[in-house]
Amino acid sequence: MDFYDKDIVSIRDFTRDEIEQILDLSEVMIPYANGDKVKRPLDGRILGNLFFEPSTRTKLSFESAALRLGAEVIDVSQMSMTSISKGETLADTIRMVDTYCDVIVLRHPHEGAARLAAKFSINPVINAGDGAGSHPTQTLLDLFTMRREKGSIDGLNIVLVGDLKYGRTVHSLADALAMFGARLTFVAPESLQMPEDTVRHIGERGCSPRKTDCLEEVIDDADVLYVTRIQKERFPDPDEYQKVAGMYRVDNAMLREAKSDLIVMHPLPRIDEIAPEVDRTPHAKYFDQAFNGIPVRMALLCAVLGGKM
Ligand code: CP
Numbered sequence: 001m002d003f004y005d006k007d008i009v010s011i012r013d014f015t016r017d018e019i020e021q022i023l024d025l026s027e028v029m030i031p032y033a034n035g036d037k038v039k040r041p042l043d044g045r046i047l048g049n050l051f052f053e054p055s056t057r058t059k060l061s062f063e064s065a066a067l068r069l070g071a072e073v074i075d076v077s078q079m080s081m082t083s084i085s086k087g088e089t090l091a092d093t094i095r096m097v098d099t100y101c102d103v104i105v106l107r108h109p110h111e112g113a114a115r116l117a118a119k120f121s122i123n124p125v126i127n128a129g130d131g132a133g134s135h136p137t138q139t140l141l142d143l144f145t146m147r148r149e150k151g152s153i154d155g156l157n158i159v160l161v162g163d164l165k166y167g168r169t170v171h172s173l174a175d176a177l178a179m180f181g182a183r184l185t186f187v188a189p190e191s192l193q194m195p196e197d198t199v200r201h202i203g204e205r206g207c208s209p210r211k212t213d214c215l216e217e218v219i220d221d222a223d224v225l226y227v228t229r230i231q232k233e234r235f236p237d238p239d240e241y242q243k244v245a246g247m248y249r250v251d252n253a254m255l256r257e258a259k260s261d262l263i264v265m266h267p268l269p270r271i272d273e274i275a276p277e278v279d280r281t282p283h284a285k286y287f288d289q290a291f292n293g294i295p296v297r298m299a300l301l302c303a304v305l306g307g308k309m
Pocket of ligand 1: 058
């Protein structure tokens with residue numbers, strides 16, 4: 001795939017080869033991402049960072065990625081500070097911002113918002129999370145982390161635990177892992193299990209996941225434990241949230257049952273689903289994972305803007 005001028009809306013738009021192209025370019029970006037080397041292939045380009053939902057990692061790592069490559073950033077962090085609060089549509093907002101920058105990164109509370117934005121923007125749109133929909137750039141950095149830590153993703157036994165219904169990162173991730181021939185286990189209470197659409201999609205790619213609500217049952221043969229937060233803000237009924245809050249907590253006692261080379265990942269933010277004591281074990285990879293957002297987003301920005309490294 002020639003990524004130049006392309007929208008990045010869903011991981012389903014990528015083939016495995018295309019994902020690997022981005023992961024390979026992300027590897028090249030590492031010394032530039034941590035400041036050991038400097039190159040400015042995007043000098044003179046502008047990133048428009050529109051974040052209509054809270055974010056720490058995605059927003060700041062896109063900014064850092066752009067700045068490391070020599071681009072400038074304009075940004076909005078709250079819908080209430082834009083003319084959307086006066087009734088302007090997302091389509092009109094995107095038409096305007098499109099003329100102020102060269103690439104738009106959009107986080108929005110509504111599923112499908114990035115696809116809609118891509119229809120109205122001439123410049124590329126990158127989906128930074130659309131409601132409970134998907135989060136393709138998170139998936140790319142998750143895959144990058146797995147590949148770096150494990151050497152290869154093929155055949156890994158990967159357990160996804162927590163809020164698989166509202167957690168958009170796991171929707172995109174399951175789609176991608178099915179392309180890589182990973183073995184998947186979904187751990188969640190029935191009310192928060194993986195949506196049927198994702199289960200059907202990965203099934204068409206030959207992946208039939210195990211499902212359970214008991215993490216202790218499956219942790220012993222996992223290679224990767226991908227933990228997610230219960231997405232309190234997406235529950236229509238607060239009582240339903242209370243029924244599942246705090247249901248899973250990974251701590252050192254639980255990890256004694258795991259393989260010695262198990263890696264624990266989390267897209268973050270975490271609340272109480274990973275005990276802080278786990279941070280000091282060799283299993284903990286979630287902070288490395290968060291750093292990996294920079295080289296991966298550098299690779300994406302370079303690819304869609306035609307920057308040459
Ligand atoms: N992982 C992730 O999307 O984090 P933020 O919500 O802080 O961007």
